[in-house]
Amino acid sequence: MATLVLAISPGPDNIFVLIQSMGNGKKYGLAVVAGLMTGCLVHTTLLAFGVSVVIKDNPTIYTTIKLFGAIYLLYLAFSVYRSGNSILLEGKTTNKLSMAGLFRQGFIMNVLNPKVTIFFLAFFPGFLFSDSLSTIVQFYVLGLLFILVSSLVFGSIALLSGEISNFLTANLRTGFVLKWLQIVVFIGIAIYLFFG
16 A cells, blocks of 8 residues: 555656656557566665675664664655646657666666665565565565556556646646645654564
8 A cells, every 4th residue: 555655646657657657658658667666676676685694694784774764754744745736748859769778767766766675675674474485575576566566556546647647737626635744654654663
């Protein structure tokens, strides 16, 4: 549910998918989605093998990571609070790129974004769900769930790009609702990490 709300909330990735779909066509938007989600798999792998070692070796450091994650999520909530309510769809005319080019652009955008790494580090450790399963397996399960939900949402954005653009233009309060929904989710997950 948390991933669903975060994927729906306007951000650079889903806005980029929407703009590419409107400017180049739906299949080009889907190529961006594939690139972004492949990048998420790289972040999941780095997190799984890096943080799993930390958890195995030192529970105190793991608790520190969770507290850092909660603080970072509260910072994100504050950043969203300070931002405007409007959803800007700039750059409707885009340069025509090949599907492979857009896949590569989505992948590079995601992999080279340190905020994604920090977000995964803040988000995933609080949702580990088993004492018997390896933490590496659990991180991959969480990562694949994140990728699945995000792919469904971003893919829907690509396929329904025209209708979504018209809806956002006609319903000015949508930005306000999505803004506060995102704030509530960030604060809720932060509280869960603090006390979980």
